[in-house]
Amino acid sequence: MGGVLGTLISREEAISRVAEELGFPWRAKRKKVGLTDGLGYKLADDVKGVSQSPQWTRSLRDGFAVRSSDLYGASRGSPVFLNCTGEIEMGSVPGFTLKPETCAAIHTGGILPEGSDSVLMLEDSVGAGGLIEACKAVQRGENVIQAGEEYKAGDLLLRAGDRLNFASIGLLASMGIGSADVFDLKIGVLSTGDEVADIDDPLAEGKIRDVNSWTVSALLRQKGYIVRQFGIVKDDKELLDSEVNEMLQTCDVVILSGGSSVSVRDHTADVLSKISPPGIIVHGIRLSPGKPTIISGDKNNFRFAVGLPGHPLSCLAVMYTVVLPLLSALLSGDPAEQFRRLNLPLEHDVFGHTGIEELIPFRLSGEGKVIPLPSKSGYVAALRDSSGFIRLRENIETLRKGEEAEVLLW
Numbered sequence: 533m534g535g536v537l538g539t540l541i542s543r544e545e546a547i548s549r550v551a552e553e554l555g556f557p558w559r560a561k562r563k564k565v566g567l568t569d570g571l572g573y574k575l576a577d578d579v580k581g582v583s584q585s586p587q588w589t590r591s592l593r594d595g596f597a598v599r600s601s602d603l604y605g606a607s608r609g610s611p612v613f614l615n616c617t618g619e620i621e622m623g624s625v626p627g628f629t630l631k632p633e634t635c636a637a638i639h640t641g642g643i644l645p646e647g648s649d650s651v652l653m654l655e656d657s658v659g660a661g662g663l664i665e666a667c668k669a670v671q672r673g674e675n676v677i678q679a680g681e682e683y684k685a686g687d688l689l690l691r692a693g694d695r696l697n698f699a700s701i702g703l704l705a706s707m708g709i710g711s712a713d714v715f716d717l718k719i720g721v722l723s724t725g726d727e728v729a730d731i732d733d734p735l736a737e738g739k740i741r742d743v744n745s746w747t748v749s750a751l752l753r754q755k756g757y758i759v760r761q762f763g764i765v766k767d768d769k770e771l772l773d774s775e776v777n778e779m780l781q782t783c784d785v786v787i788l789s790g791g792s793s794v795s796v797r798d799h800t801a802d803v804l805s806k807i808s809p810p811g812i813i814v815h816g817i818r819l820s821p822g823k824p825t826i827i828s829g830d831k832n833n834f835r836f837a838v839g840l841p842g843h844p845l846s847c848l849a850v851m852y853t854v855v856l857p858l859l860s861a862l863l864s865g866d867p868a869e870q871f872r873r874l875n876l877p878l879e880h881d882v883f884g885h886t887g888i889e890e891l892i893p894f895r896l897s898g899e900g901k902v903i904p905l906p907s908k909s910g911y912v913a914a915l916r917d918s919s920g921f922i923r924l925r926e927n928i929e930t931l932r933k934g935e936e937a938e939v940l941l942w
Contacts (some may be wrong), residue, residue, distance in 0.1 A: 557864055575695075585682040748789065772803050788800055812827070812828045
């Protein structure tokens with residue numbers, strides 16, 4: 533069966549069918565990491581607000597805490613005079629209530645005392661002994677952030693599957709959360725082919741460098757997954773079978789590149805068919821580049837395997853538009869796309885073929901127009917300057933200059 537593609541199905545159908553037949557989401561393994569070591573991991577649980585933020589109403593400016601009703605009509609030509617009762621210390625809750633026609637000096641971030649409802653900026657005032665000359669009226673709530681304005685206790689702040697980055701780590705730290713449970717999904721990556729050479733080996737005639745395991749692994753790590761590279765295996769069924777079995781002992785997901793197209797030397801389908809039940813779910817997608825993709829899995833033992841095309845551009849196209857959504861479904865049940873969709877005008881014509889979804893690299897011009905980068909599936913450098921893919925749906929053959937194209941941004 534290794535040399536025959538199955539009935540081609542759409543990319544969306546492939547994702548849906550795999551998620552359904554493998555019963556996603558799975559209860560993936562998890563581990564606890566401290567914030568120091570958590571960068572890049574995916575959260576295993578939702579995170580809700582521990583308390584409201586900010587906890588108290590705070591000033592956004594240096595100036596004076598005031599009652600807005602006291603400054604009605606105040607202006608440079610007709611100032612209002614207020615008695616200054618003192619200065620609010622940073623890091624402490626004021627122990628007094630602001631009375632009518634009084635104010636209190638406050639710094640940015642300071643907590644407003646009871647009775648005040650706004651802040652008069654320093655530059656809109658003039659000091660005169662114990663009196664403050666207010667030269668501008670303020671509205672209730674002006675120059676302050678209200679208690680609970682950012683979020684309330686119990687509000688959903690981060691979702692399971694969100695990647696820990698500088699923003700989410702800072703949010704956790706702001707709530708006094710020093711560690712988090714993260715997914716411990718392990719992914720193994722293997723390149724196949726007699727023609728593939730490791731980056732450290734001399735490049736003999738007829739050989740090509742192993743590009744795919746590096747690009748695939750880098751993409752997965754960038755998205756928050758734990759990856760182990762298993763190197764290269766030759767086009768030998770027994771060797772491939774042995775290597776995949778080893779990977780399945782330590783990895784939840786196995787990703788192979790090469791050996792998925794129609795050839796007497798292609799053993800990927802035969803090897804992946806042994807991972808069952810249900811075994812091979814997809815063998816061929818109506819996607820260019822990326823048609824000879826194979827997807828298999830073992831629902832009972834929670835193992836999932838993908839055979840990617842060997843050409844680098846095809847490999848990355850399938851990773852972005854099929855594998856990453858499936859990994860999202862595996863963890864959360866939601867096959868979330870890992871790119872942004874936009875409709876942008878074309879700088880040049882684009883030609884495709886009906887009956888198959890096509891992905892064409894592009895870059896954005898300085899004016900926000902789409903410049904196609906037509907590339908054969910083996911091109912590597914095309915990805916260097918690209919902003920993502922132009923997507924031609926199955927029923928679209930040609931788009932002309934000036935027309936809007938659907939684009940998928942990295």
